[in-house]
Amino acid sequence: MSEDFYDVLGVNSDASTEEIKQAYRKKATEYHPDVSDDPDAEEKFKKIQKAKQVLTDEEKRQAYDQMGHDRYEQAEKHGFDAGEAGGAGGMGGGPFGGMGGGGGLGDLFEQVFGGGGGRGRRRPRKGRDLRTELEIDLEEAYEGAEKQFTVERPEECDVCHGEGHPPEADAETCPECQGRGQVTQVQQTPLGRVQQTTTCPRCEGEGTLYSETCGECRGEGYVRTEATLSVEVPAGIQEGQTLRMEGEGAPSPEGGAHGDLLIDVSVRDHDDFEREGADLYYRLPVSFPQATFGDSVEVPTLDGAAEFDIPDGTQSGETFRLEGKGMPRLRGRGYGDLYVQVQVVTPERLNEEQREALEDFAEAGGDEIEIKDGFFEKIKRAF
Known part of the structure; x- marks a missing residue:
């Protein structure tokens, strides 16, 4: 599976356009071929540019989120302009055979590749990775050691179990999107009718509205807590090397796997050696x-x-x-x-x-x- 554009830039799937641009500038400075010592700098720089191009374009980002990374890349290889996907499916006589007012991006993708591209069908995005530091003695680096440490990280809210609302809250179908989680706008252009589907702004894609918001997490579904963890430090580890603890990072906002926890190790100076x-x-x-x-x-x-x-x-x-x-x-x-x-x-x-x-x-x-x-x-x- 190819590397996700959000992972390439090191941002969450709900990052703002400004956050994405800031992450791009940081990564571009690090991996620009003229300044980076990384042997794969040129290839990484191209990925960073592509990720920024897609994620800072509202229409392309929407198509990317709906399709998922691999399907989006496959679509582009077939000459499909994801930035105009919302209109292509609704144009009479268009390159994919849509007849006026067709089903938009999902129908278009299904015609080309034989499968739906909606958010509910793609693989849930993994939670983001977290990073912390751990300092050890030279003797611990020599022998290896089991080290305990604390890290602050987001975890599922115990009160609402990640739902963002109390269990007893009244629920109603969102009147804006009729429970679909998406709203569709159709515009008439000189080329025909252009249809664009976006996440419902009222229910934020949930399709349901609730009478109450969880007071513990303020509707986020997650709270920041301090966790005590234990990691095995291997004998021979050196200054600046990183340990990875799988599944100990942030939870996925889409119900997927947790991210990983990256531990940057530093070794204290020794009096004798x-x-x-x-x-x-x-x-x-x-x-x-x-x-x-x-x-x-x-x-x-x-x-x-x-x-x-x-x-x-x-x-x-x-x-x-x-x-x-x-x-x-x-x-x-x-x-x-x-x-x-x-x-x-x-x-x-x-x-x-x-x-x-x-x-x-x-x-x-x-x-x-x-x-x-x-x-x-x-x-x-x-x-």
Whole structure:
């Protein structure tokens, strides 16, 4: 099934023309081929333009809502101008054989494709997707975790069960449309009679009027509530990745499936590690003797301490790799590596014995320096 024009622009089926135009400008800025890095930007941009063209044209949008996406696209492939559908079915001698005052869009579609195109026959539109954010620790990203969070979303009103009116409210057939939910206008033009069918403005397509409106939801059928949900965060998830919870989005205004809930994950900075993909980076402070003579030390990892041998003669800033000690890759494809960068720490204070030892070291190396004139600064530069 092709992507719905409302989904392409990220708006509800009841969005106003201004909301549709705003959504179009936002999407067009994001996916314009001249500025977007998306490899499918050109194709997406064409879809965005087509969606805006149809949904900002009152007649085309009405035809699109009545037919549904796939039937509308099929009609256009057969050279059918949906923007003039209301009149084509009523023109004598028209391209689809309508005789004066025919049945309009529904009859026309039935003649061409052998099936009705009315709202009641098409697949109910899915509810819109919602989006929220979730922050986790690096340890949770390493292990995976079940996280609880709260999200505000529309849900069916418990008082009226989504009907918009109390159960005891009196109902009457809408006198404007006689219960059909649509009204038809016929105009005489030089080309013949043009017939246009639109949603009834009085009952808003329901076909029925009620004596009372639900006081809880004010007739909307939905109220905004705060829901507590639980999601499984997979081990190895990275900053900026999105989790999808199917059916936890907004309800459909047409009785279809709920939309999905999209969860954008962010990972807090860690005190010890920096992350790049599945790899971790750690700075290991060592003393001058450890770097000179080598040593065996423990290095922290997210899976406990690991033994690490510092080779003798190690230079400050030198980096070593501990294979498989990084982050897990998604879907169980192994682990990244831990990169340990050695930082030789110069002592800020020395006792007399240490000072004499370093003076002997400097003299043994042939350095003729005065201690007070920057000996320790020279040691820092050397290592």
